[in-house]
Amino acid sequence: MARALINVPSKAKRGEIIEIKALVSHPMETGYRTGPDGGLVPRDIISRFLCTYNGEEIFSADLFPAIAANPFLSFTTVATESGRIAFRWIDDKGQAHLETAEIVVE
Amino acid sequence: MSEGSGSMGATRRDVLAAGAGCLALIVARPARATPESMASAIKAFVGEAEVQTGKVALDIPPLVENGNSVPLTVTVESPMTQQDFVRTIAIFNEKNPQPNVAVFHLGPRAGRAVVSTRIRLGDSQNIVAIARLSDGTFWSDSAELIVTLPACVES
Amino acid sequence: MSGLPNRKLRNAGIAGALGLGAALALAPEALPQERRSGFEFMSRESQVLQQDDTSNPGMLWVAEGEALWSARTGASGRTCADCHGDAAVSMKGVAARYPVYFAEQSRPIDLQGRINICREVNQNATPLPYESRELLALAAFIGKQSRGMPITAGDDQRLEPFRALGQELYERRQGQLNFSCANCHDDHWGRKLASSVIPQSHPTGYPLYRLEWQSVGSLQRRFRNCMVGVRAEPYPFGSPEYVNLELFLMTRARGMPLETPAIRP
Numbered sequence: 397m398a399r400a401l402i403n404v405p406s407k408a409k410r411g412e413i414i415e416i417k418a419l420v421s422h423p424m425e426t427g428y429r430t431g432p433d434g435g436l437v438p439r440d441i442i443s444r445f446l447c448t449y450n451g452e453e454i455f456s457a458d459l460f461p462a463i464a465a466n467p468f469l470s471f472t473t474v475a476t477e478s479g480r481i482a483f484r485w486i487d488d489k490g491q492a493h494l495e496t497a498e499i500v501v502e
Numbered sequence: 503m504s505e506g507s508g509s510m511g512a513t514r515r516d517v518l519a520a521g522a523g524c525l526a527l528i529v530a531r532p533a534r535a536t537p538e539s540m541a542s543a544i545k546a547f548v549g550e551a552e553v554q555t556g557k558v559a560l561d562i563p564p565l566v567e568n569g570n571s572v573p574l575t576v577t578v579e580s581p582m583t584q585q586d587f588v589r590t591i592a593i594f595n596e597k598n599p600q601p602n603v604a605v606f607h608l609g610p611r612a613g614r615a616v617v618s619t620r621i622r623l624g625d626s627q628n629i630v631a632i633a634r635l636s637d638g639t640f641w642s643d644s645a646e647l648i649v650t651l652p653a654c655v656e657s
Numbered sequence: 658m659s660g661l662p663n664r665k666l667r668n669a670g671i672a673g674a675l676g677l678g679a680a681l682a683l684a685p686e687a688l689p690q691e692r693r694s695g696f697e698f699m700s701r702e703s704q705v706l707q708q709d710d711t712s713n714p715g716m717l718w719v720a721e722g723e724a725l726w727s728a729r730t731g732a733s734g735r736t737c738a739d740c741h742g743d744a745a746v747s748m749k750g751v752a753a754r755y756p757v758y759f760a761e762q763s764r765p766i767d768l769q770g771r772i773n774i775c776r777e778v779n780q781n782a783t784p785l786p787y788e789s790r791e792l793l794a795l796a797a798f799i800g801k802q803s804r805g806m807p808i809t810a811g812d813d814q815r816l817e818p819f820r821a822l823g824q825e826l827y828e829r830r831q832g833q834l835n836f837s838c839a840n841c842h843d844d845h846w847g848r849k850l851a852s853s854v855i856p857q858s859h860p861t862g863y864p865l866y867r868l869e870w871q872s873v874g875s876l877q878r879r880f881r882n883c884m885v886g887v888r889a890e891p892y893p894f895g896s897p898e899y900v901n902l903e904l905f906l907m908t909r910a911r912g913m914p915l916e917t918p919a920i921r922p
Contacts, residue, residue, distance in 0.1 A: 399721050403711040413613035421717040423871070424622075428599045455612065457619075458605040462598045464571040464620040465871035466714040471606070474613040567700050567853070567922040568868035650852030 402483055404497040408475035416447065416455075417470040420485050420493065426461035442467055444486040450479040475501045535601040537628075540594050543601035544632065547592050548640045553632060557641040558591075560631040569623040569649040576606075578615035578633045578641070588615040590634040597627040623649050692913060695856040695921055698847070703868070707920040715797060715866035715918025718790075718873040722798025725791060731782025737795075740779060748802040753915050754809045756904045758816050765819045767900050768796050769875065787894035793873050797864045800917030808861070808915060811908030823905025826898060832889030841883075853922065859910040860903065862919020873918060876903055 403417040420442065427439025445457040445467070455471045467485075483495045535543075544553070561575040578588045587610040593603035606617045615633070623629075626649050632642040696704060710716050727738045741747040756765040759774075766774070772795050773784035785792035811820060827838045841850070842858035849855070863876040870878070877899045884891040892898045 399717050399724075401711070401716055401720060417711045419712060419714060419717060421714075421721075426599070426622075449611070452611075454609070456607045458602075458607075460600055460602040460604060462595060462600065462603040462621050462623070464622045466717060468618075468620045468712055468714070470618040470712075471608065472612050472614045472616055474611055476611070563700065563702050565700075567703065570871050571706075571868045573702050573706070 400483065400485070400493060400495045402495050402497055404481050404499055406498070407500045407502065410475060410477075410501050412475045413472050414475050414499075415470060415472050416481065417468070418445070418447070418483050418495075419466065419468045421466050422485070422487070424459075424461065424463055424465045424467060428461070440488060442485045442487050444484075445469060446484045446486070447471070447473075448482045448484075449473060450477065475499065477501050535596060535598050537596050540596050540601040540630070543594055544630065547605075547632060548634075551638070551640050553640045553642050555642055557635075558631050558633050558643040560629065560643040560645045562629060562645045562647055564645075564647050566623070566647055566649045569625070571620045572623055572647070572649075573618065573620050574629070575616065575618040576631045576633075576643075578635075580615045580635065582610050582613055582615055584610050585636070587612075587636045588633050589636055591615070591617060592632050592634075593621070594630045594632070595621075595623060595627060596629075597625045598623060603629075623647070625649055692859060692910065693846075693857050694859055694861045694913060694916065696862070696916060696919065698854040698856045699920070699922060703920050703922060707862075707916065713866065713918065713920060715864075715873055715920065718794045718797040718864070718866075719801045719918055721790070721794035722796070722801075725795055726798060731776065731780035733779065733781040735780050737775070737780075744799065744802055748799045750803050750806055750809070752796075752800040752917060753803040753806045754812065756810065756816075756900055756907065758813045760815075764897065765816055765900050765904050767876075767903050768799060770895065770900070772796065772799070788875060788878060793864050793875060796875070797873055797918045800864060800915065803915045804917055805914050807912045808907055808910045811904065811911060816904060816908075819901050820904050820908050822898075823901035823903070826902055827905055832884065832887035834887040836887045838883065858906060859913055860906045861910055861913050862916035862921065864917065865919040865921055867921045869922065876906075 400418065400420040402419075405414050408414050422442050423440060424442065425437050425440040427436065429437045431437040439461065441459065441461055441463070443459055445459060446453060447455045454473045457469060459467060478499060478501045481497045481499055484492050486492045557579045559577045561577070562572060566572050574593070576591050576593070578591065580586060580588045582588065588608055591606045591608070593605075594601050595603050603621050604619060608615060608617070626647060628644055628646050630642060630644040632640055634640055696707065699707075706713055723744075725737070726744055727736045729736055738744070752768055755768040755771065757771070758764075759766040759770075769787060769792055772792060776782045776784055785795075830837045830840070838858065841855050846855050846857045860876045863879070864873045866873050867879075877894050880899055880902060881891040881894075
């Protein structure tokens with residue numbers, strides 16, 4: 397699928413609330429737009445986003461065509477322990493793009 | 503000089519407006535969400551529960567220079583503890599072809615109930631954010647915004 | 658037009674405010690100290706988007722360009738990095754001085770043109786189509802290495818005749834509306850056309866993410882939009898006319914900081 401940029405602090409204090417930002421390249425084609433040939437451009441969107449922290453889901457989103465191209469999301473989580481934060485974007489066809497970030501919690 | 507509408511000034515304006523692809527012509531869409539379809543999408547989300555105003559703050563610029571990318575932040579007043587937290591935040595719009603914009607699922611591990619994203623809006627309209635809390639209550643905020651049109655787009 | 662009465666009203670008011678019918682009297686070109694980047698004409702939200710690399714979607718193209726920089730390409734099997742090393746060092750300031758004079762062909766070339774020469778000559782690969790995602794990604798990645806640096810284009814004396822051609826094109830009235838670039842960008846900058854503010858056409862942020870495109874695009878794509886806007890036949894991408902126009906605008910913007918990848922509405 398795509399290229400993604402994620403922003404997670406590499407270090408945090410235990411109990412600190414950290415902000416996570418995730419940006420992925422995707423046209424979010426609505427299915428309502430006319431292409432150069434006059435026909436409708438088929439819908440192609442990321443409909444689901446999931447974020448896990450050491451395997452446990454901490455945030456997810458259902459996305460609709462009204463989300464801007466190259467979807468951006470930011471949300472927060474409490475830094476509980478060192479480990480891996482994983483991001484998954486899933487499109488209409490079920491194809492997924494995975495990205496991970498390591499965090500050290502002291 | 504296609505549309506003569508009387509005065510010289512108006513004619514000139516029409517030339518510029520109509521002639522220049524320099525006025526975005528938003529292509530008519532095959533379908534549009536109406537306030538009624540937004541109402542039914544909201545009903546599907548809240549069921550029979552009552553939606554109260556408050557606790558939720560929907561932050562969205564009142565005047566947007568391009569509807570393709572409108573920044574939006576929702577903040578819900580909540581301690582975000584195991585006992586008392588925000589479960590879901592849903593965003594709805596009135597005039598896009600579909601009333602749903604996004605549904606965010608969060609929990610006590612979020613620490614704070616703040617979510618940002620960027621949305622697209624084909625037209626000036628009303629946006630609604632509704633939060634479902636862990637106690638089953640629903641809270642909302644709404645915002646009215648004006649989408650202006652870009653100039654010199656590709657046709 | 659969707660025909661919504663409120664939009665029609667707004668547009669009429671705004672177009673009226675510009676009153677272009679009477680407004681074609683010559684105004685002096687913006688003085689150097691008055692030069693303003695398109696950044697200044699944007700909404701606060703768009704400015705914040707440009708300044709925050711963690712949410713600026715243009716950074717997705719920069720990241721892609723960075724990956725392409727070290728990808729084996731063409732029959733040579735060479736990467737850009739094999740010859741140029743760390744782009745943060747070798748490409749620093751490069752985008753700020755393009756277009757440059759390319760002596761082998763006795764003409765100016767822009768950054769995209771230079772990248773494609775390296776692909777053909779140094780990597781034995783086919784040139785990337787103009788406006789292709791890869792070419793934009795490489796140009797955005799190289800441009801980013803000069804972010805914040807002053808534009809230095811136009812130093813070479815051999816460029817002068819081409820710059821003059823670019824200026825001539827900028828000042829020439831064209832299209833069914835019979836407008837020159839200067840009519841809008843020099844005589845009426847700061848005023849509104851539809852609901853957009855007309856900026857001063859300084860090419861400080863390219864390639865950039867235009868919200869209208871929902872994508873990164875080149876300066877030439879921007880020219881195309883403006884030419885279509887006055888109902889003129891646009892030149893093909895990569896044409897000498899566009900390179901001359903780029904050269905004229907970059908030379909005129911000397912000293913202004915590069916913003917790549919910028920955001921524009």
